[in-house]
C-alpha cells in the first residue's frame with residue numbers, strides 16, 4: 410500500500426518525476442522501441458479492438474466477467490444497506506429495544522444517506538491518493554466497522570453511529586467501485602455497466618427484504634441483529650475479493666508507472682504485452698493522462714510546479730469550471746434529474762414499505778413484510794428491460810412514460826387512503842388496490858428514473874470534468890435521499906394521504922420538466938453534446954485529444970522488453 414501512496418505525489422512532483430525518469434529510462438525506452446518496432450506501427454482496427462459487447466462480451470472473457478460480477482458487489486451492498494432497515498424498523502423486538510418516535514425513525518434511516526453524501530466527496534481524494542483498489546479496501550474496512558456497530562447496537566447512539574459510519578463506506582464505494590470498474594474494462598462492456606449497477610442495487614434491496622422477512626419470526630433480538638450482521642458477509646467478500654484484482658491501469662499511468670500499467674493490461678486482456686491490442690490500449694491510456702496534464706498546463710500554468718498547493722488549486726479550478734456557461738446547464742440538469750429521481754418517493758417505499766403497507770390496512774408483522782418482499786421482486790424484474798433495451802428507446806420517452814404512470818399511481822393511492830384510512834377493516838379490497846398501485850409505481854420507477862437517473866449524468870459532461878461533475882450530481886442524489894428518509898415517517902404520521910399528494914405533485918412537475926427542458930441524449934456523441942447544450946468545450950477537447958493521440962502513437966512505445974524480461978525471469 411505504501412508504494413502506491415508514496416508514488417501518489419502532487420502534479421508538480423509528477424512533472425518533476427517525469428522529467429527525471431525520462432532521462433533515466435530514455436535509453437531503456439529506445440531499446441524497447443527497437444525490440445518492438447515490428448508491432449508499434451500496426452494500429453488495430455476497430456473490429457480488432459472491440460470484441461462482443463453486453464452479456465456476450467462478458468461471457469467471452471471470464472476475467473472481465475469476474476470483474477463485472479465483482480463490481481456488482483458494490484451495488485449489492487449499496488442496495489442491501491438501503492433496504493434492510495425498512496423491515497427492521499417494524500420488528501417487535503427492535504421496537505421494544507428502541508422505542509423510536511417518527512422523527513427518530515426517520516433519522517435512523519436517513520443518517521446512512523448523510524454518511525453516503527460525505528463519503529462520496531472523500532472518495533475522489535483517496536482514489537487519487539492511495540489508488541482505486543486500496544480505496545475500496547478502505548471503504549470495506551469502514552463498512553465492517555459500521556455494520557458491526559449496527560448489529561451489536563446496545564443503545565440508540567450506537568445505532569446512529571453505526572448507520573453513519575456504514576454510510577461513509579457506501580458513499581466511498583458507490584463512487585470508487587464503478588470508477589475502478591470502468592478503468593479496467595474494455596470499452597465494449599463499459600456502457601452496460603451503469604445499468605448493471607442499478608440491477609445490482611435492486612438485487613441488494615431484494616435480498617435484504619427477504620432476509621428481513623425470514624428473520625422477523627425469530628422471537629428474540631436476533632430477529633433484527635441477524636439481518637444487520639449479514640451485511641458483514643457481503644462486505645468481507647468485497648474486501649477480500651478486491652485483493653485478487655489488479656490496480657487500475659489508468660491510475661498506474663497517472664503515477665508514471667508505465668511498466669506496471671502495461672503489465673496489468675496484459676493480464677486483464679489475457680494477451681502478451683507486445684500484442685497490438687494491448688499496445689494500442691496502453692497508448693490510449695497514456696494519451697488520456699497526457700491530455701489531462703496538457704489541459705492543466707494550458708489552464709493553470711501558475712500552479713503546475715507548485716507541489717501540493719498547486720494540485721489543490723488545480724482541483725479547485727476543475728470545480729470552478731463546472732459553473733461555466735454551457736457546462737452549468739448540464740450540471741443543473743444532472744442535479745435536477747437526481748433531485749426528481751429521489752422526489753418520486755421511491756425511497757419512501759424502499760425504506761418504509763412495511764410501515765406504508767400497515768398504513769394502508771395490512772395488519773400484523775408478516776403480511777406487510779411479505780408485501781415488501783414483493784416490492785423487491787417487482788423492482789428487480791422491471792429493471793431487466795432497462796438493462797436490455799435502454800438504448801433502443803430515447804431517454805426522454807422513458808422518463809416521460811415513467812413520470813406519467815408514477816403520478817397516476819400516487820394520485821390513486823392518495824384517493825384510496827384519503828377515503829378509507831379511518832376504517833380499513835371494512836375496506837380490505839380498497840386496501841389491496843392501493844397495494845397493487847404501490848407495485849405499479851415501483852415497476853414504473855424501475856425501468857425509467859432508476860437507471861436513467863444514473864445514466865444521463867454519465868453521458869452529458871465532457872470527459873475532462875466528468876468525474877467532478879458526477880461527484881456533484883451523485884452527492885445531490887444522496888442529499889435528496891437523506892431528506893426523503895428523514896421526512897417520510899413524520900409525513901405518514903401527520904399528512905397521511907397528503908404524503909401521496911406531495912409525491913404526486915413532484916411526479917407531475919417532473920413530467921413537464923422533462924417535456925420542456927430535458928434534451929434527448931440517446932446516440933449523441935460527445936461533440937454533439939456541445940450543440941445540444943450550446944457550448945464549445947467538447948470540440949476543443951476532442952481536437953486536443955486527437956492531436957495528443959497522434960503524437961503518442963507516433964512517438965511512444967510500451968515498455969515491452971522490461972515486462973517480458975520479468976516474465977522470462979519468473980518462468
Ligand code: BGC
Nearest residue numbers: 491611756759788859860890
Ligand atoms: C436510487 C436509489 C433507490 C434505488 C431503488 C436507485 O436508482 O438511486 O435511491 O433506492 O434506485 O431501486
